[in-house]
Amino acid sequence: MKSNYLLCYDIRNPRRLAKVYKYIRGRGLHLQYSVFFCRFTWNELTQVKEELGRIIDPAQDDVRIYPLPSDPRPIIMGCGDRIPEGVDMFLE
Numbered sequence: 252m253k254s255n256y257l258l259c260y261d262i263r264n265p266r267r268l269a270k271v272y273k274y275i276r277g278r279g280l281h282l283q284y285s286v287f288f289c290r291f292t293w294n295e296l297t298q299v300k301e302e303l304g305r306i307i308d309p310a311q312d313d314v315r316i317y318p319l320p321s322d323p324r325p326i327i328m329g330c331g332d333r334i335p336e337g338v339d340m341f342l343e
Contacts, residue, residue: 252292253290253291253292253295254290254291254292254293254296254319255288255289255290255318255320255321256279256288256289256290256291256296256316256317256318256319257286257287257288257289257317257319258275258279258286258287258288258289258299258314258315258316258317259285259286259287259316259317260275260307260312260313260314261285261313262285262307262312262313262314263308263311263312264308264311267306267307267308267312270306271303271306271307271312271314272285274302274303274306275287275289275299275303278291278295278299288319289316296316299316300316
């Protein structure tokens with residue numbers, strides 16, 4: 252069963268930042284510069300944590316994965332369309 256997560260990161264080195272972004276962009280919806288909405292099974296979450304652990308420098312970088320409620324109701328305030336054109340977002 253998949254669960255919802257908010258994955259956020261702050262990476263100090265530009266090369267590591269690019270690697271983290273490239274790795275995560277295929278696994279979640281890019282909401283803001285370093286924030287992704289993701290849906291993972293437990294095994295997928297474990298794999299993501301392991302791979303990110305190999306990419307980042309834990310002494311300098313910060314990656315956080317926040318579990319979200321199973322029935323999320325997003326509230327969007329401010330300007331800007333964060334969902335790319337042609338992408339439909341359905342929350343279960």
